[in-house]
Amino acid sequence: MPIQIGDNIPEVNIKRIGEGFETIDTHAFFEGKKMVLFSVPGAFTPTCSEKHLPGFIEHFDAFRDKGIGVACMSVNDAFVMKAWAASQNAPAGMEILADGNGDFARALGLEMDASGYGMGTRSKRFALYAENGVVKLLEVEAPGEFRVSSAEHMLSLLG
Secondary structure, three states: OOOOOOOEOOOOEEEEEOOOEEEEEHHHHHOOOEEEEEEEOOOOOHHHHHHHHHHHHHOHHHHHHOOOEEEEEEOOOHHHHHHHHHHOOOOOOOEEEEOOOOHHHHHHOOEEEOHHHOOOEEEOOEEEEEEOOEEEEEEEOOOOOOOOOOHHHHHHHHO
């Protein structure tokens, strides 16, 4: 069953991309923070690279002005996520997370089978807002859609 509003973020180890790579526990990552986490099916894929991540980059300061951090996640390895963030000029302070084996996507119940596209198991396209590790908003896209997980839509919900 997918994660629901009011649920705690499940505890999984993921890779945080910075100067290097850091393994971080999701409970520690979300603890004491207001955070928007958006997930894309794949780094360097068309919608993810042309719309999803660029929208959050464009509106990054609007989230920060509300005291909300922004994290981007994909089921890709840490090296790919680091290269993608650099190629997209992700701002300092935007969290880039690699869910290399899809453990976090699976724990959230938001994994999808993209093997028909040669991509294996990936994360659905979604955005969530959590306070201190508790999900307050959750927007999951229908297959092939890009609307409700956009930066603009999340900002509109956060007021």
